[in-house]
Amino acid sequence: MDLNKIIDAMDSAELDSLLLIKPENINYLSGYRPTSMSFIIITEDATLYTSKMDMEDASNNSKISLVEYESIDKLKENLKGKVGIEKSMPVSVYEKFSDGFELKITDIIESARIIKSPDEVKNIRKAITIAEKSLLALEFQGKENEIAAHLEFNLKSNGSTKPAFNTIVASGKNSSMPHATISTSNLESPVVIDWGAVYNNYCSDLSRTLIEGEKQAEIFNIVLEAQLEAIKAIKPGIKASHVDDVARSVIEEYGYGDNFIHSTGHGLGLEVHENPTLAKKSEFILEKDMVVTVEPGIYIKDQFGVRIEDDILVKNRGKVLSSIKKSIN
Amino acid sequence: MDLNKIIDAMDSAELDSLLLIKPENINYLSGYRPTSMSFIIITEDATLYTSKMDMEDASNNSKISLVEYESIDKLKENLKGKVGIEKSMPVSVYEKFSDGFELKITDIIESARIIKSPDEVKNIRKAITIAEKSLLALEFQGKENEIAAHLEFNLKSNGSTKPAFNTIVASGKNSSMPHATISTSNLESPVVIDWGAVYNNYCSDLSRTLIEGEKQAEIFNIVLEAQLEAIKAIKPGIKASHVDDVARSVIEEYGYGDNFIHSTGHGLGLEVHENPTLAKKSEFILEKDMVVTVEPGIYIKDQFGVRIEDDILVKNRGKVLSSIKKSIN
Numbered sequence: 001m002d003l004n005k006i007i008d009a010m011d012s013a014e015l016d017s018l019l020l021i022k023p024e025n026i027n028y029l030s031g032y033r034p035t036s037m038s039f040i041i042i043t044e045d046a047t048l049y050t051s052k053m054d055m056e057d058a059s060n061n062s063k064i065s066l067v068e069y070e071s072i073d074k075l076k077e078n079l080k081g082k083v084g085i086e087k088s089m090p091v092s093v094y095e096k097f098s099d100g101f102e103l104k105i106t107d108i109i110e111s112a113r114i115i116k117s118p119d120e121v122k123n124i125r126k127a128i129t130i131a132e133k134s135l136l137a138l139e140f141q142g143k144e145n146e147i148a149a150h151l152e153f154n155l156k157s158n159g160s161t162k163p164a165f166n167t168i169v170a171s172g173k174n175s176s177m178p179h180a181t182i183s184t185s186n187l188e189s190p191v192v193i194d195w196g197a198v199y200n201n202y203c204s205d206l207s208r209t210l211i212e213g214e215k216q217a218e219i220f221n222i223v224l225e226a227q228l229e230a231i232k233a234i235k236p237g238i239k240a241s242h243v244d245d246v247a248r249s250v251i252e253e254y255g256y257g258d259n260f261i262h263s264t265g266h267g268l269g270l271e272v273h274e275n276p277t278l279a280k281k282s283e284f285i286l287e288k289d290m291v292v293t294v295e296p297g298i299y300i301k302d303q304f305g306v307r308i309e310d311d312i313l314v315k316n317r318g319k320v321l322s323s324i325k326k327s328i329n
Numbered sequence: 330m331d332l333n334k335i336i337d338a339m340d341s342a343e344l345d346s347l348l349l350i351k352p353e354n355i356n357y358l359s360g361y362r363p364t365s366m367s368f369i370i371i372t373e374d375a376t377l378y379t380s381k382m383d384m385e386d387a388s389n390n391s392k393i394s395l396v397e398y399e400s401i402d403k404l405k406e407n408l409k410g411k412v413g414i415e416k417s418m419p420v421s422v423y424e425k426f427s428d429g430f431e432l433k434i435t436d437i438i439e440s441a442r443i444i445k446s447p448d449e450v451k452n453i454r455k456a457i458t459i460a461e462k463s464l465l466a467l468e469f470q471g472k473e474n475e476i477a478a479h480l481e482f483n484l485k486s487n488g489s490t491k492p493a494f495n496t497i498v499a500s501g502k503n504s505s506m507p508h509a510t511i512s513t514s515n516l517e518s519p520v521v522i523d524w525g526a527v528y529n530n531y532c533s534d535l536s537r538t539l540i541e542g543e544k545q546a547e548i549f550n551i552v553l554e555a556q557l558e559a560i561k562a563i564k565p566g567i568k569a570s571h572v573d574d575v576a577r578s579v580i581e582e583y584g585y586g587d588n589f590i591h592s593t594g595h596g597l598g599l600e601v602h603e604n605p606t607l608a609k610k611s612e613f614i615l616e617k618d619m620v621v622t623v624e625p626g627i628y629i630k631d632q633f634g635v636r637i638e639d640d641i642l643v644k645n646r647g648k649v650l651s652s653i654k655k656s657i658n
Contacts, residue, residue: 035508053591056630057506087421092434094420105421149485156478161511162495177386179364182490262382301385 002112003029003046009108010042016081018042018108019097022088024201024270025109032061033201038069041078049075072096084108114267114275115289121313123202124268124291125321128311130158130197131204132324140191140210144169144183147193155197164196164203164272175209175305178262178297190216190304196272203272205293206322207309216306219256219298223306224326226250226296230264230278231310234292234318240276240284247296248280256298265293268311290314291321331441332358332375338437339371345410347371347437348426351417353530353599354438361390362530367398370407378404401425413437443596443604444618450642452531453597453620454650457640459487459526460533461653469520469539473498473512476522484526493525493532493601504538504634507591507626519545519633525601532601534622535651536638548585548627548635553655555579555625556637559593559607563621563647569605569613576625577609585627594622597640619643620650 006029010018020026020040027033029040030048035057038050049069050058058066069075076097084106085094097103116124134154140147148169155163170180172188180192189212196205211220230247244264251260263279268291276284278292286292295309308326312318335358339347349355349369356362358369359377364386367379378398379387387395398404405426413435414423426432445453463483469476477498484492499509501517509521518541525534540549559576573593580589592608597620605613607621615621624638639651 053507057509085420087419089420090416091414091418091420091423091432092416094423095434103420105424145485145488149482152485153478153482156474156481159474159513162492166491178382179386181386184488 003042006042006108006112007044009111010084013084013104013106013108014082015084015104015106015108016043017079018084018106019075019079019103020086020109021090021093022086022109025086025113027201027270028109028113029064030058030061031063032058034058039075040064041075043078043080047078076100086110110275113269115287116269116291116313117289120202120269121289121291123200124204124311127160127164127197127199127202127204128206128322130155130160130199131195131206132322134158134160134197135193135195135206135208135324140187143186144171144174147187147191148182151193151195155195158197160197160199161201162198164198164205168192168194168207170305172304173302176299176301176303178299178305178307189213190220190306192305192307194307194309201270203268203270204311204322205268205272205309206311206324207295207297207307208324208326209306209308211306216304219300219304219306220308222251222254222256223296223298223308227294227308227310230294230296231312231318231320234286234294234312234314235316236286236288236314238286240278240282240286240292241280243278243286243294244280244282247294251296251298259298259300260296261299262297265295265309267292286314288314288316294318332371335371335437335441336373338440339413342413342433342435342437343411344413344433344435344437345372346408347413347435348404348408348432349415349438350419350422351415351438354415354442356530356599357438357442358393359387359390360392361387363387368404369393370404372407372409376407405429415439439604442598444616445598445620445642446618449531449598450618450620452529453533453640456489456493456526456528456531456533457535457651459484459489459528460524460535461651463487463489463526464522464524464535464537464653469516472515473500473503476516476520477511480522480524484524487526489526489528490530491527493527493534497521497523497536499634501633502631505628505630505632507628507634507636518542519549519635521634521636523636523638530599532597532599533640533651534597534601534638535640535653536624536626536636537653537655538635538637540635545633545635548629548633549637551580551583551585552625552627552635552637556623556639559623559625560639560641560647560649563615563623563641563643564645565615565617565643567615569607569611569615569621570609572607572615572623573609573611576623580625580627588627588629589625590628591626594624594638596621615643617643617645623647
């Protein structure tokens with residue numbers, strides 16, 4: 001994180017202060033992820049305000065100056081002029097500050113976060129390695145929730161602080177829902193596993209589908225072709241929506257356009273879903289050192305679904321960071 | 330959930346519609362927890378708007394009528410008059426609706442959620458049972474993250490969809506931080522475990538501390554006395570702040586007032602932290618069928634900490650829902 005760049009961006013946006021409350025943004029700027037309501041104020045410098053309870057932990061981990069949070073009024077004394085805020089700020093907080101300050105939504109921090117530093121890429125790589133190792137040690141027998149329990153156990157044992165999201169193990173008919181709720185049913189075919197690790201607060205996000213039989217193989221191969229073509233399309237300067245278009249076109253060609261019911265991918269970092277989105281209406285242009293998922297899928301209602309997802313670092317081409325085989329059974 | 334009561338509350342607050350976006354509130358009203366941005370609009374009736382991706386799952390689980398989400402503009406067509414919104418609504422969403430409607434923060438849904446129905450209590454009880462069973466099956470050896478991995482594995486195997494929060498296993502010096510980050514150090518003494526299960530989206534939240542030696546036992550007994558006195562103080566009609574005061578007074582008497590650096594407890598339900606807070610400045614009055622945690626702690630910097638936490642249902646007295654012994658080793 002380069003504070004000068006952020007202060008330059010504040011200048012360009014004619015902002016005199018930034019008031020941040022989103023934990024991931026606080027994490028990005030301070031190196032510390034608060035466990036209770038905390039704020040960062042940036043004027044000429046950045047200061048973290050956190051609760052008494054988090055002070056000891058924060059003082060061990062924050063890279064920026066630290067003050068114990070007392071009250072909104074105290075915070076206001078440290079704000080000045082036109083104040084940039086995050087779009088996720090809860091309206092109740094917004095109302096407390098809007099009395100006295102001109103507040104303006106800005107994406108300065110999210111924009112900074114979109115380009116990953118070498119250290120950030122290292123953390124994401126490590127989160128991917130943990131996720132892959134954890135899957136490869138699994139035996140695919142038992143119930144959906146048992147497989148998920150084993151996978152999350154492996155993740156934590158291998159150094160993941162927590163699952164990057166609620167692990168999906170969706171088998172048989174369940175696999176026809178992209179975000180299926182985990183069941184206590186015995187595994188049927190196919191099995192969609194969508195899982196990720198968190199390392200130093202950075203996420204990985206992968207999906208694999210274990211298939212059986214001709215019909216599933218046919219769908220698998222279409223999804224795989226869509227994914228590989230989309231990955232091939234990745235390079236700096238192209239529209240994020242183009243990557244979505246490439247994946248979608250392959251699936252449409254085979255007549256399954258209506259069965260690809262989500263976007264092709266999303267940025268990955270301190271959040272498991274962050275900018276840039278790879279979607280039809282995305283207005284992002286890909287740049288070097290972005291990290292994105294590419295995860296097309298086909299979902300046939302009441303039958304089954306297939307999804308394949310990898311994590312890609314944008315360099316001169318798209319560099320696939322995940323190395324686990326596409327067919328793992 | 331009783332929709333008529335909510336519509337009555339809207340009447341009293343002179344609101345013509347409610348616009349809800351918070352997943353827990355959507356869950357409360359519809360029985361379905363969306364995995365993507367969704368809304369509920371209540372006017373004479375309640376309607377859930379969710380994404381294409383979630384439609385199949387929602388149609389299987391929603392108790393209220395369901396429409397595929399298309400756009401903010403389409404939602405606006407279904408709003409009318411003065412619109413109640415949640416205090417957690419992101420300001421970016423707020424701005425999209427404030428153009429055209431008079432928006433007013435309301436806690437109608439949170440207020441309804443504070444009193445638990447018999448079914449809700451059943452879910453919380455089940456989440457507590459799962460949590461207790463999962464802890465009792467643990468062996469306390471190895472590293473902090475290994476214990477946590479085993480505990481979360483047990484939770485999931487026993488039917489918890491996910492941990493209610495990132496499980497805390499904080500041992501030795503780490504235990505002096507209430508929300509310590511988990512380490513890969515071997516267990517030392519004491520060991521604070523703070524963990525919870527999720528069953529049907531309802532949470533449990535418990536803490537136990539494994540102690541060793543006289544000094545730790547002394548602190549343990551003070552915390553235990555504070556907790557038992559606080560639980561004894563619980564009954565309908567008293568101030569939530571009084572419960573905090575009772576626990577705090579015991580700890581202060583022994584000279585450890587400055588080492589109790591958080592509030593005494595909080596409500597528990599679809600969220601692991603919800604109303605009513607049991608804190609110095611809490612303005613809640615306890616009522617029958619609230620569920621709260623009581624969790625005093627003493628944290629001695631650079632040495633160790635002790636916390637004991639149970640979940641209490643407010644009836645004529647406080648009814649302790651958790652049954653696991655206070656000393657488990």
